[in-house]
Amino acid sequence: MAEQLSDLLHGCADTVDVPHPDATAIAARGRTMRTRRRAGTVVAAALVVGALGLGGVVLGNALDGEARSSQVAQRGEEDPGSAAADEYAERSAWSAGSGVTIGTTTVDLGSPVAHLAQTSSGVVARLFQGDAGNSFVLVRPDGATVELGIPSSVVHVEGDLAHPRVAWLEVEGETMVAHVWDVDEDREVGRASQPAQEPGGLSGLLGGEAIPVPRLDGDDVYFSVDNDVHFRVDWANGGATALPYAVHSVHDGIATALDDAGAEDGEWLVYDVDADRVLRRLGSDSIDAVVSPDGRQVLTLGQTDEGSAIGALVPVAGGDPVPLAGVGLVSTWAHDGHVVSLDGETSALVRCDAAGTCEREQVTAPDRAQVLLADQLVVG
Amino acid sequence: MPFTAPRGPTDEEFVELVHAAWPSLYRTAVLLVREHALAEDLVQTALARTYSHWHRIRDTGAAQAYARRAMVNATTSMFRRRSFRSERPTGQMPEPPAREPDPAERLDVLAALAQLPPRQRAVVVLRFYEDLSVAETAQALGISDGTVKSQTSDALRRLRSLLGDAVDLPGDRPTTTTARSGGSSSSRSTATPGGHHG
Incomplete structure (x- = not known):
């Protein structure tokens, strides 16, 4: 008589000798994981504070000064919109207090800037308005501002460098919903949702130590519904793919992720999401790994034992990393493929190209504690 | 009936969970990976991950299901990583059961x-x-x-x-x-x- 599959599986497994668990050791390992996860969540904030504390990065006034205005005016005579867009593409954006500098143009938004998200149309500034929540303002490269209709309850938005869109996550019941907002049209253009399965509810994700952060890459939005369940969702048509890793950074379908499954000291991996394969392994020394706008390089950032920043550009397709001299731990990608960094030790704005050639510019700011570089997440 | 804790379960309750869930998780892991040492590591990892969320857990009855999900996901991730490295599960049983x-x-x-x-x-x-x-x-x-x-x-x-x-x-x-x-x-x-x- 034929055996049932269930009976056979139980016959195989139920007779296995089971070793005794060491609950104390498992709990200790769990504590390590929790510490590591929290460290990962707040690493961006630590980077900002740390870099500022090192040497006093000061930005703003110099970039707001007459020389800067003159430069903008001169280029403006040729083609103001194009010139400003070029400056934004080359220099990214940052804020100091309520002032936002995009490219070489500075505007005052009237309230302290809590975050800047880069998009193809400009940066979206989140302004903290006290009990009124947040407001969101699009700052275009020419300095024009548009107050966006993004709900004031939204905690954090992520931008898409190649498109005029931002995204954010919200928990609705037992569902994690990613909202996609077109900043040119100032309206929601799509949303994607997945069941959120965290035991004990999801309050901890929003009300506790972590802010859920999506990643936006064209028609795809990436997000996790808890520490182990990750998705890539086409926000226009809803098609979802479960991923075995949490996307940390993604452009053009090339993603970085920290492979921490089963390990306390995870390794950075570069994935081709479409092909579902690893393109490159980056080791575990870096504390950040961010994909370039064209998906061809990864900016890795780390620290020496003495606390000095180490930056490098790692070609996704292979080859030796290109060291970046003088970049700080607070760095971001500009549209044109330059790495823009704040060097805390010399109070300089540093721009590095793909060959590793870096230019430096001395800068000052009225309140260094409030300086933010675009796409740097500050939490806590 | 699931126990509902107002401020998250205690470490003692985690120890109870480990002892209650361990045999079932271990046997499931053996079916998934065949290697006993690897199965033990996967179950330890899953339970450790559960502990890392322990303060947020309100229903200890759901914790075992969470641990199982963490274990299965860790397993599929592990196989995916192996396939990336051109490694495949072996055809041999490394450690036969008793x-x-x-x-x-x-x-x-x-x-x-x-x-x-x-x-x-x-x-x-x-x-x-x-x-x-x-x-x-x-x-x-x-x-x-x-x-x-x-x-x-x-x-x-x-x-x-x-x-x-x-x-x-x-x-x-x-x-x-x-x-x-x-x-x-x-x-x-x-x-x-x-x-x-x-």
Whole structure:
């Protein structure tokens, strides 16, 4: 008589000798994981504070000064919109207090800037308005501002460098919903949702130590519904793919992720999401790994034992990393493929190209504690 | 009935969870990876991950399900990483169990199971060993109900070709039987592809 599959599986497994668990050791390992996860969540904030504390990065006034205005005016005579867009593409954006500098143009938004998200149309500034929540303002490269209709309850938005869109996550019941907002049209253009399965509810994700952060890459939005369940969702048509890793950074379908499954000291991996394969392994020394706008390089950032920043550009397709001299731990990608960094030790704005050639510019700011570089997440 | 803790369960309750969940998780892991040492590490990892969320857990009854999901996901991630490194699970059983009621048959089933892609293997183990419904399996794996059904169908088709007529696989004929769930006994209808409990 034929055996049932269930009976056979139980016959195989139920007779296995089971070793005794060491609950104390498992709990200790769990504590390590929790510490590591929290460290990962707040690493961006630590980077900002740390870099500022090192040497006093000061930005703003110099970039707001007459020389800067003159430069903008001169280029403006040729083609103001194009010139400003070029400056934004080359220099990214940052804020100091309520002032936002995009490219070489500075505007005052009237309230302290809590975050800047880069998009193809400009940066979206989140302004903290006290009990009124947040407001969101699009700052275009020419300095024009548009107050966006993004709900004031939204905690954090992520931008898409190649498109005029931002995204954010919200928990609705037992569902994690990613909202996609077109900043040119100032309206929601799509949303994607997945069941959120965290035991004990999801309050901890929003009300506790972590802010859920999506990643936006064209028609795809990436997000996790808890520490182990990750998705890539086409926000226009809803098609979802479960991923075995949490996307940390993604452009053009090339993603970085920290492979921490089963390990306390995870390794950075570069994935081709479409092909579902690893393109490159980056080791575990870096504390950040961010994909370039064209998906061809990864900016890795780390620290020496003495606390000095180490930056490098790692070609996704292979080859030796290109060291970046003088970049700080607070760095971001500009549209044109330059790495823009704040060097805390010399109070300089540093721009590095793909060959590793870096230019430096001395800068000052009225309140260094409030300086933010675009796409740097500050939490806590 | 699940215990509801107002401020998260205690460490003592975590120890209770470890001892209660360990045997079932370990046996499931053995079915998934065949290697006992690896199975032990995967279960430890899953429970450690559960502990890392312990302060947020309000329902200790759900914690075991969470641990199982973490373990299955860690397993599929592990196989995915191995495939990236051009490594494959071996065809040999590294550590045979202590008691073998029917070694030839047991090896055949385990060997056949090992021939399945990791996700299909997980679907088969969760549905026909853990006795989970389609919806529960989908939730555990973070995939849709439809994917569970199609993966189940594909897996059973593959197993049927590997095991032949020696095994009565769901879908061969309608029947009713008694199966165990995670080591305990419970009555249920035999599953059919895409239709078990769901």
